[in-house]
Amino acid sequence: MYIVQIASECAPVIKAGGLGDVVYGLSRELETQGHCVELILPMYDCMRYDHVWGMHDAYRDLWVPWSGGTIHCSVFCGWVHGRLCFFIQPHSDDNFFNRGYYYGGKDDAMRFAFFSKAALEFILKSNKRPNIIHCHDWQTGLIPPMLFEMYKWYGMENQRICYTIHNFKHQGVAGAEVLWATGLHKDEYYYHPDRLRDNNHDAINFMKGGIVYSNFVNTVSPHHAWEARFSEVGCGLGPTLDAHQNKFSGILNGIADDVWNPEIDRYIPTQYAIDNFEGKAQNKKALRERLLLRDVDKPLIAFIGRLDAQKGVHLVHHAIYHALNRGAQFVLLGSATEPGINTWFWHEKQFLNDNPDVHLELGFNEELSHLIYAGADIIVVPSNYEPCGLTQMIGLTYGTVPVVRGVGGLVNTVFDWDYDPERSPEERNGFVFYQTDSSAVESALNRALDLYYENPKLFRQLALQGMKQDFSWKNSVEKYVEVYDYVRHR
Numbered sequence: 126m127y128i129v130q131i132a133s134e135c136a137p138v139i140k141a142g143g144l145g146d147v148v149y150g151l152s153r154e155l156e157t158q159g160h161c162v163e164l165i166l167p168m169y170d171c172m173r174y175d176h177v178w179g180m181h182d183a184y185r186d187l188w189v190p191w192s193g194g195t196i197h198c199s200v201f202c203g204w205v206h207g208r209l210c211f212f213i214q215p216h217s218d219d220n221f222f223n224r225g226y227y228y229g230g231k232d233d234a235m236r237f238a239f240f241s242k243a244a245l246e247f248i249l250k251s252n253k254r255p256n257i258i259h260c261h262d263w264q265t266g267l268i269p270p271m272l273f274e275m276y277k278w279y280g281m282e283n284q285r286i287c288y289t290i291h292n293f294k295h296q297g298v299a300g301a302e303v304l305w306a307t308g309l310h311k312d313e314y315y316y317h318p319d320r321l322r323d324n325n326h327d328a329i330n331f332m333k334g335g336i337v338y339s340n341f342v343n344t345v346s347p348h349h350a351w352e353a354r355f356s357e358v359g360c361g362l363g364p365t366l367d368a369h370q371n372k373f374s375g376i377l378n379g380i381a382d383d384v385w386n387p388e389i390d391r392y393i394p395t396q397y398a399i400d401n402f403e404g405k406a407q408n409k410k411a412l413r414e415r416l417l418l419r420d421v422d423k424p425l426i427a428f429i430g431r432l433d434a435q436k437g438v439h440l441v442h443h444a445i446y447h448a449l450n451r452g453a454q455f456v457l458l459g460s461a462t463e464p465g466i467n468t469w470f471w472h473e474k475q476f477l478n479d480n481p482d483v484h485l486e487l488g489f490n491e492e493l494s495h496l497i498y499a500g501a502d503i504i505v506v507p508s509n510y511e512p513c514g515l516t517q518m519i520g521l522t523y524g525t526v527p528v529v530r531g532v533g534g535l536v537n538t539v540f541d542w543d544y545d546p547e548r549s550p551e552e553r554n555g556f557v558f559y560q561t562d563s564s565a566v567e568s569a570l571n572r573a574l575d576l577y578y579e580n581p582k583l584f585r586q587l588a589l590q591g592m593k594q595d596f597s598w599k600n601s602v603e604k605y606v607e608v609y610d611y612v613r614h615r
């Protein structure tokens with residue numbers, strides 16, 4: 126099959142979080158299974174150009190209809206660790222992608238509506254006719270409406286769309302001016318509640334458009350698919366998912382085994398595997414050296430992730446102090462976009478600065494994240510909601526025991542050592558808590574730390590059980606291929 130992925134991220138060249146990992150890992154495995162995959166991405170000034178090989182002009186004069194005129198774009202092409210990527214670079218005073226950031230502009234809705242339009246225009250003009258266009262998250266939510274209301278009539282009647290939702294929190298809510306800019310001109314038609322009208326506001330909703338118009342929609346774990354329909358984590362889109370339930374499902378993410386693999390990871394000083402697990406201790410030592418933590422016989426707990434409400438920041442904060450109280454060390458790697466949370470964690474960092482058992486690294490650092498996964502004993506993921514969650518899966522792959530809140534994809538991947546009702550003891554891999562108060566995370570951390578202190582052999586066995594589990598993309602890609610096959614023939 127010929128598949129074009131359109132997204133706002135692809136790791137490692139453009140990565141703000143898990144979306145980038147998934148777009149890369151999914152594309153790679155699809156290719157491994159024999160499919161032809163191309164990616165279309167924005168050309169940001171701040172992307173990691175050092176991860177693109179062979180960048181060259183692919184389409185010099187792409188004129189994209191926009192706001193009643195046209196915007197001139199160049200399209201560049203290069204390989205990102207083997208994946209063929211097309212980067213769209215607009216030349217206009219709007220300066221859509223030359224701002225030193227991926228997200229966070231007041232005009233993000235316009236920026237990504239433009240990207241979506243330009244991606245379709247590029248497919249049309251360069252005569253690409255993929256079987257499947259796979260779009261991701263709100264940034265590309267207008268592609269399905271534009272394909273089926275406009276581009277279908279220009280010669281793209283055979284293309285089918287799969288739309289994957291990685292996070293319901295950000296939906297792309299905007300006013301009619303975006304419709305007008307893209308050429309979706311009939312306001313009253315698109316503002317209809319059965320089409321793009323937001324379920325709560327007098328506005329259009331990109332993600333709703335993606336759901337309504339795509340041939341198939343999924344989110345990134347089976348449990349979150351249920352939550353999104355039946356609980357508040359659907360952020361208002363539950364009724365829309367209900368109306369389209371016949372084409373909606375949850376497909377669990379994988380992790381790319383050429384990137385997240387302690388046997389070949391070039392960012393860690395000592396590679397290791399199940400049969401030479403001792404190597405992990407060398408990485409713990411290296412991590413301590415790098416972050417100036419004291420080298421003593423203590424468990425090391427880590428958190429890696431965006432510092433925002435989704436990730437349960439108050440519980441992360443509590444976990445730091447609880448770890449210290451219990452004689453453990455703590456390493457945090459995270460960045461906050463919200464100013465209040467950012468200031469809060471900078472204060473904490475200063476406050477804890479001289480403590481030799483804790484390090485807060487505030488910022489984005491891909492290389493360091495690998496060393497933390499390899500060096501830590503425990504990874505804590507106390508999310509408020511979590512569509513899938515990659516950090517627990519990466520942790521498991523690196524023999525780092527997850528302590529997680531039982532929500533979303535965490536339910537599908539972490540099985541409690543003491544209480545899992547369905548799995549045999551050999552299949553269990555971590556610790557799960559459910560409530561959002563601090564005593565809940567404390568008690569799960571206590572169970573993990575007690576096992577570490579009182580029965581190190583069993584703790585090691587638990588870590589090895591996690592490493593044995595297969596989180597590669599192979600199984601999930603088979604499910605995506607089933608979806609692609611299904612929609613192709615409709």
Ligand SMILES: Nc1ncnc2c1ncn2[C@@H]1O[C@H](COP(=O)(O)OP(=O)(O)O[C@H]2O[C@H](CO)[C@@H](O)[C@H](O)[C@H]2O)[C@@H](O)[C@H]1O
Pocket residue numbers: 141142143144146147291292345378429430431458459460488489490491494511512513514515516
């Ligand atoms: N400061 C930092 N420095 C270096 N690396 C950092 C970092 N902060 C995070 N990362 C990395 O970014 C990725 C984050 O993965 P998550 O599953 O937490 O994704 P996120 O919540 O962004 O995305 C959404 O999409 C993904 C993919 O579908 C879902 O798993 C998830 O539930 C959903 O919220 C991991 O690879 C992690 O190592």
